[in-house]
Amino acid sequence: MKGDTLSGSTVPGPWWGEPAGLDPIALPTSAEAVVVGGGILGLASAYWLARAGIRPLLLEQDRLGAGATGRNGGFLPIGTAVDHDALVERLGRDAARELLALTLENRRLAEAVIREEELACDFRPVGHLHLCLGEVEQEAGARLAGLLTEDGSRTDQLTRSETQGMVGTLLGPRITGGLFFRDIALVHSGKLVQGLATAAARRGVTLARATVQSIAGRPGLAEVRTNRGLVSTPRLIVAVNAWMDQLLPDLGRLITPVRGQVLAFAPVPSAFRTGMTAVVTPTEEYWQQTLDGSIILGGCRAVREDRDEGVRDCTPTVDVQAALEQVLPGLFPHLGPLQVTHRWAGPMAFTADRLPVLAGIPQWSAWAAGGFSGHGMSLTMVLGAQLANLALGQAGDPRLRHFHPSRLRGT
Numbered sequence: 001m002k003g004d005t006l007s008g009s010t011v012p013g014p015w016w017g018e019p020a021g022l023d024p025i026a027l028p029t030s031a032e033a034v035v036v037g038g039g040i041l042g043l044a045s046a047y048w049l050a051r052a053g054i055r056p057l058l059l060e061q062d063r064l065g066a067g068a069t070g071r072n073g074g075f076l077p078i079g080t081a082v083d084h085d086a087l088v089e090r091l092g093r094d095a096a097r098e099l100l101a102l103t104l105e106n107r108r109l110a111e112a113v114i115r116e117e118e119l120a121c122d123f124r125p126v127g128h129l130h131l132c133l134g135e136v137e138q139e140a141g142a143r144l145a146g147l148l149t150e151d152g153s154r155t156d157q158l159t160r161s162e163t164q165g166m167v168g169t170l171l172g173p174r175i176t177g178g179l180f181f182r183d184i185a186l187v188h189s190g191k192l193v194q195g196l197a198t199a200a201a202r203r204g205v206t207l208a209r210a211t212v213q214s215i216a217g218r219p220g221l222a223e224v225r226t227n228r229g230l231v232s233t234p235r236l237i238v239a240v241n242a243w244m245d246q247l248l249p250d251l252g253r254l255i256t257p258v259r260g261q262v263l264a265f266a267p268v269p270s271a272f273r274t275g276m277t278a279v280v281t282p283t284e285e286y287w288q289q290t291l292d293g294s295i296i297l298g299g300c301r302a303v304r305e306d307r308d309e310g311v312r313d314c315t316p317t318v319d320v321q322a323a324l325e326q327v328l329p330g331l332f333p334h335l336g337p338l339q340v341t342h343r344w345a346g347p348m349a350f351t352a353d354r355l356p357v358l359a360g361i362p363q364w365s366a367w368a369a370g371g372f373s374g375h376g377m378s379l380t381m382v383l384g385a386q387l388a389n390l391a392l393g394q395a396g397d398p399r400l401r402h403f404h405p406s407r408l409r410g411t
Ligand SMILES: Cc1cc2nc3c(=O)[nH]c(=O)nc-3n(C[C@H](O)[C@H](O)[C@H](O)COP(=O)(O)OP(=O)(O)OC[C@H]3O[C@@H](n4cnc5c(N)ncnc54)[C@H](O)[C@@H]3O)c2cc1C
Pocket: 036, 037, 038, 039, 040, 041, 042, 059, 060, 061, 062, 063, 064, 065, 066, 067, 068, 069, 070, 071, 072, 073, 074, 075, 076, 077, 210, 211, 212, 213, 239, 240, 241, 242, 243, 246, 247, 259, 260, 261, 262, 298, 345, 346, 347, 348, 369, 370, 372, 373, 374, 375, 376, 377, 378, 380
């Protein structure tokens, strides 16, 4: 790596690969439902609409998964972007428990869809090991593990030797112990996007490449203007996450794009069989070893002064990538040489309180959700089902009140 640009033999793009492009089909002038955005939320929403007997049109400006979903770390977590103990303090025990339960439902629903639709996405329910670096973290971890276990997601606090038993390479001296989250799973993000898209299409979703330029309409009918014509629909779902400001400015101003960076190392002998995290920098690092032995590792935003907040651009930077390369050698001195094969970045979408927003826009018969703050895989399958229900005129789950944007607007 030299100066501000990245060089060498690494592939500039996600290790997960690029899902197939969308066909440039002629757009209809009307559709039973329109979903904007071909990430996990848009795909899940369209999938659940199709399961309810509607034939939705999904519009994506790029490739499916071109946003955060096809560029992420491949964790299917539980809980939100806010740690459960912090949520208990902020919202109270009952509300935090409700949110945790919603993410556990998401996890079960995702697994059920993966199995029922036979999505070949390397789904691995192997749990997640967080490495504690010091006594302070160890003590805080004990409280978190206790609360999570009591509230329905078994989490074990591990000694250093128990932690060593779960890792296939010698722990470095900084690691004092760990936390093991049993309900977290791993997936291959690219294959998940492709598989869910195929299942959705099989059930009647039309997937098309088009950029939505603006939305207008009246109660009962949304008019979706695209670069390839106007589509009218009585049911609109907007699932554009970090791009929300471009289509729904009122909601979009509550969401800040944040660049997340990742790299992949060439296959090494099996060292990590669970998802992994450690707070090496304050914004936390995460990694998983894939079935072929490659290691996908992300994080290190904290090495940049602005933590890459406000950045939607997907170009990796020298400083963060250099920091990412140091994470594993710093924690595991015996891991051996690692060779970078891929480098990429993706657009996360943060809200001020790190919980997503989900809102109805009655003047256009539209619903929208986004702002998953780097943890969307823990909610988007269940929120896709909820958005489909709402678009069909059904009552939403009462727990969705936690995502109402009024909490951020102060109204
Ligand atoms: C580097 C990184 C690592 C992450 N790791 C994890 C993880 O391991 N686990 C986890 O839970 N979460 C993770 N996340 C977050 C998670 O990936 C997201 O929360 C989730 O994918 C959001 O899904 P989405 O469908 O809402 O948005 P996206 O996947 O961003 O999809 C939005 C789509 O809308 C399209 N679009 C935008 N504007 C328009 C328009 N005008 N017309 C048509 N289409 C449009 C975009 O092209 C995009 O494809 C990570 C994110 C990043 C960036």
